[in-house]
Amino acid sequence: MVNAARAASAEPSRGLALRIDNLSHGFSLEGHKLPVLERVSLEIEPGEFVALLGPSGCGKSTLLRLVAGLEGADSGSLTADGAAITGPDPTRVVVFQDPTLYPWRPVWDNVALGLEARRLLKTTKGKVDEALAKVGLSQFARAYPRQLSGGMAQRVALARALVNEPRLLILDEPLGKLDSLTRIAMQQELIDLWQRQGYTALLVTHDVEEALLLANRVIVFSDRPAQIKAELTINRPYPRHRDDPYLVDLRKQILGLLGLGQSW
Amino acid sequence: MSSVDLVVELERSKPSARIFWLQGVVAAVVWFVAALLIVYLPNATRLWPMTQGLANLCLIMTGLILLAVVAGRWSQRVVAHTHTLGPWLIALPILLTIWELLTAKFGVLPVPFFAPPQALLDVYVEDWPRLADSLFHSAILLGSGVAVGALTGFIAGVAIGWSRSIGYWLHPVLRILGPVPSTALLPLCFFLFPSSWSASVFLIALATWFPVTVLTWSGVSSVDKAYYDVARTLGAKQGFLIFKVAIPAALPHVFVGLFMGLGASFSTLVVAEMMGVKSGIGWYLQWAQGWAAYANMYAALLIMALACSGLISALFLIRDRLLAWQEGAMKW
Numbered sequence: 001m002v003n004a005a006r007a008a009s010a011e012p013s014r015g016l017a018l019r020i021d022n023l024s025h026g027f028s029l030e031g032h033k034l035p036v037l038e039r040v041s042l043e044i045e046p047g048e049f050v051a052l053l054g055p056s057g058c059g060k061s062t063l064l065r066l067v068a069g070l071e072g073a074d075s076g077s078l079t080a081d082g083a084a085i086t087g088p089d090p091t092r093v094v095v096f097q098d099p100t101l102y103p104w105r106p107v108w109d110n111v112a113l114g115l116e117a118r119r120l121l122k123t124t125k126g127k128v129d130e131a132l133a134k135v136g137l138s139q140f141a142r143a144y145p146r147q148l149s150g151g152m153a154q155r156v157a158l159a160r161a162l163v164n165e166p167r168l169l170i171l172d173e174p175l176g177k178l179d180s181l182t183r184i185a186m187q188q189e190l191i192d193l194w195q196r197q198g199y200t201a202l203l204v205t206h207d208v209e210e211a212l213l214l215a216n217r218v219i220v221f222s223d224r225p226a227q228i229k230a231e232l233t234i235n236r237p238y239p240r241h242r243d244d245p246y247l248v249d250l251r252k253q254i255l256g257l258l259g260l261g262q263s264w
Numbered sequence: 265m266s267s268v269d270l271v272v273e274l275e276r277s278k279p280s281a282r283i284f285w286l287q288g289v290v291a292a293v294v295w296f297v298a299a300l301l302i303v304y305l306p307n308a309t310r311l312w313p314m315t316q317g318l319a320n321l322c323l324i325m326t327g328l329i330l331l332a333v334v335a336g337r338w339s340q341r342v343v344a345h346t347h348t349l350g351p352w353l354i355a356l357p358i359l360l361t362i363w364e365l366l367t368a369k370f371g372v373l374p375v376p377f378f379a380p381p382q383a384l385l386d387v388y389v390e391d392w393p394r395l396a397d398s399l400f401h402s403a404i405l406l407g408s409g410v411a412v413g414a415l416t417g418f419i420a421g422v423a424i425g426w427s428r429s430i431g432y433w434l435h436p437v438l439r440i441l442g443p444v445p446s447t448a449l450l451p452l453c454f455f456l457f458p459s460s461w462s463a464s465v466f467l468i469a470l471a472t473w474f475p476v477t478v479l480t481w482s483g484v485s486s487v488d489k490a491y492y493d494v495a496r497t498l499g500a501k502q503g504f505l506i507f508k509v510a511i512p513a514a515l516p517h518v519f520v521g522l523f524m525g526l527g528a529s530f531s532t533l534v535v536a537e538m539m540g541v542k543s544g545i546g547w548y549l550q551w552a553q554g555w556a557a558y559a560n561m562y563a564a565l566l567i568m569a570l571a572c573s574g575l576i577s578a579l580f581l582i583r584d585r586l587l588a589w590q591e592g593a594m595k596w
Contacts, residue, residue: 068497090499100490104512104589114498116508144589164498 015047015200016080016091016167018067023076025062026225035225036062039076042219042228046167049194049201051211054221054229055258060204063226064172067202068094080168090114093166097173099153101145107156108132108141114164131163132156134193151182155189162193169194171203175210187213191238208254212247213240220257230257285343287350288333291357295326298357302364302382308371314386315368321385322357329353379559387563395548399567402544405461406533409468413529414522417473421480421521425514426506442474446528447535460540464533471532472525476518483517484510516590519583526579530572545571 020042026035036059044050052060065071066078069088078085080092093114101110112128115121121128132138135155145153154174161169171190175183191214194201205211211218212234220230232250240247299322302315335342360381366372368380388395424431424438446467457463491509500509537546545568552560 070493070496088496088499090497092497094493094497096490096494098490100488100494102491102509102512104515104587106589113495113500117495117498117500117504146589146591160494160498170497 014167014198015045017046017082018042018044018168018200018202019077019079019082020044020063020067021077021079023063023066023073023078024225025059025066025071025074025076037066037073038225038227040226040228044200044202046200047198048217049203049215051203051205051215051218052221053205053208053211053218053254053258054226055223056206058221058224059226060221061172064094064170064202064204067168068092068170070094090118090164091166092168092170093161093164094170094172095154095157095161095174097176099145099150099157101148101153101156101160103145106142106144107137107148110145110156111159111163113160127163131159134162135159135189151178151186154178154186158189158193162197165197166199168200168202171201171205173204173206176206183210188239190214195238208251208258209242209247211254212250213242218250218254220254230254283336283343285333285336285347285350287354288329288336288346291350291353292326292329292333294354294357295322295329298322298361298364299326301361301369305365305369307368309368309375312368312380312382312386314382314389317389318364318382318385322360325353325357376556377558379562383559384563384566387560391560391563395564395567398543398545398548398564399571401541402533402537402546402571405464405537405541405544406468406529409465409533410472410526410529412465413469413472414476414525416469417476417521417525418480418518420473421477421518422484422506422511422514424477425481425484426510438474438477441470442478446471446532450536450539454540460536460542464536464541467536468529468532471528472522475524475528476521479517479521479524480514483514483521486517487513516587519579519587522579523576526575534568 020040023037023040024035025037026033028034040063042050052063054060062071066073067085069085069092072086080089085092101107102113105113108128109116111131112121112125115124115127129138129141132141135158137152137155137159140148140152140156145156148156154177158174174190175186178186187210190201194214201214203211203214216234218232218234219228220232221227222229232254234247234250236244236246299319302319302322307315332342332346336346363381367375367378368382420434420438424434449467449470450463453463453467454460457466487510491513492505495505495509533544534546534549537544538550541547545564548564549561549568552558552564
C-alpha cells in the first residue's frame with residue numbers, strides 16, 4: 001500500500017508522514033512486564049527532521065524499533081501515511097548505532113544489500129555506485145569492512161540505507177560511537193543528504209547539541225517508562241552554528257528538562 | 265665516474281636475490297653423504313633390494329637442491345619457494361640415514377618388524393598396482409561417505425539453528441546418536457545394510473555428520489541478531505535471511521565442523537575397511553600385517569598419512585578462499 005502510494009507520487013523520495021497514537025509497550029523480564037513506553041503520541045510531517053532526546057535507557061530506541069516494524073507494539077497505533085505499520089518495509093530504513101556491516105561482504109555488496117534482497121539489483125547497479133559516491137567512499141568499493149575506520153563504516157551504513165531511497169530514515173544514535181571530529185563532519189553530511197533527498201528523518205541521540213543542530217523539532221522524553229515531556233520547535237535555517245545564542249539558550253532549557261540544569 | 269665507483273655501484277645494485285644459499289649447499293652435501301653411506305656401507309642382515317635405488321633417490325635430491333641453489337641466484341620466486349625449507353632439507357637426510365643405519369646397515373632394530381627405507385621403496389616399485397587400487401577404493405568410499413555426511417550435516421545444522429520445530433525433533437536424535445563412536449555401530453550396520461560397502465558409507469557419513477551438524481548449528485544460532493534486523497528493514501524475506509545472512513555468517517563454524525568431521529571419517533574408514541570391506545588402504549594394512557609384510561604396511565601407512573594430510577590441506581585451501589574476509593584466520 002505504501003509502495004503503491006510512493007509509485008504514484010511525482011517525487012519519488014518525498015518524506016513519509018508518521019503518526020504515533022497512544023503507543024504503549026513493555027518488555028517481559030523474569031515473568032513480569034517492564035513498561036518501556038507509556039501512551040506516546042506524536043505526529044511527524046513529511047520531510048520533517050525530528051530528534052528524540054531522553055535519559056539513557058528510557059525507551060527511545062524501542063520506539064524506533066516499533067516504527068521500523070521490527071517489533072509489534074503492545075497497544076496503541078502506528079501509521080505510516082495512514083497505513084498501519086505491521087512489519088519492516090524498505091521505505092522505512094534504520095541506521096543503527098553500530099554500522100553492522102556484513103564482514104563477509106565487500107563495501108559495495110554491503111551497500112547493495114537492500115536492492116539485492118528485493119531483487120532489484122540487476123537493474124539498479126548504478127544506484128549503489130551513486131550512494132557510495134554520495135558518502136565519499138567510491139574508492140573503497142572493494143574493501144572489506146574490517147579495513148574501514150569507524151567513521152567510514154558508519155558512512156557505508158548510511159549509504160546502505162540511502163540506496164533504498166527511504167521515505168523515512170530512522171537514525172538510532174548513528175554517530176554515538178564516532179570521535180568528535182568525524183561526528184561534526186557527519187552531522188553536516190546528514191543535513192546535506194536530508195535537504196537534498198527530502199525524506200523524513202527520525203533521530204535518537206544523547207547529544208543535545210546534535211539534536212539542536214540537525215532537527216526541526218526536538219522531543220524530550222522522561223525517564224522509563226518514556227513519556228513525552230516537552231516538544232521544542234527549532235526555527236533556524238541551516239547550516240546552524242553551535243554558538244548561535246538561540247541554540248545555546250535552548251540547550252540550557254533542554255538540559256534543565258533532563259535534570260542536568262546544574263551541570264551547564 | 266671512475267671505475268672504482270662503478271664497481272661499488274654495481275655491488276650495491278645487485279639484487280638481494282643473488283645471495284648464496286648456504287643451507288641449500290649444506291643440504292645437498294648431507295644428501296650426497298647419505299647416498300654414499302647407503303651404497304658403500306655393507307648391509308648387516310641381508311642384501312636388501314633397491315639399496316641402489318634409494319641411493320639414487322638421494323642423489324636426485326642432491327641434484328635438485330643444487331639446481332635450486334643456482335636458480336635462486338636469478339629467480340626471486342625460486343628463493344621464495346625453497347629457502348624456508350632449508351632446515352628440513354638438512355634434517356630429512358639425517359633422519360633417513362639414522363633409519364637406514366639402525367635397520368639395514370647395523371641391524372639394531374629387529375628385522376621383520378622394522379623395515380629399512382629401501383624396503384618401502386621396493387614395495388612402491390613392486391606393489392604399486394595394488395596400492396593404487398587400494399587408494400582408489402578408499403577414496404571412493406571416503407568421498408561418498410563424507411559427501412553424504414557433510415551435506416546432510418550442513419542441512420541439519422542450518423535447520424536446527426533456524427527452525428524451532430525442526431530443532432525439537434532433531435535435537436534429541438543428535439544428542440543420543442551423535443556422541444556414539446560410529447565404529448561401535450559397525451557390527452550392527454554390517455547386518456542391517458545390504459552390503460558392507462553401503463554400511464561403511466553410512467558409518468563414515470555418520471562420523472562426519474555429527475561434528476558438521478553441531479558446528480553448523482552453533483554457527484547459525486550465534487549469528488548477531490542485528491544482522492537480521494538490518495536485512496529485515498531493507499526488505500529481506502526468510503530465504504534471504506537464511507542464505508545470505510545466516511549461512512555466510514556461520515561459515516567459519518561450518519569449516520571447523522568439516523575439519524573435525526573429516527578427521528573422524530578417516531578413522532571410521534580404516535576400521536570399516538579392516539573389518540568388512542575387502543579393499544582400500546585399511547584392508548591393505550590388515551592384509552600386509554597378516555602376511556607379516558611389514559614393509560608393505562609402512563609403505564601403506566606413509567601413503568595414508570600423505571593422503572589424509574593432503575585432504576585436510578585441500579579443505580583449508582577452500583576455507584581460505586571462501587573466508588578471505590576473515591582476519592587472522594589460522595593457517596594449516
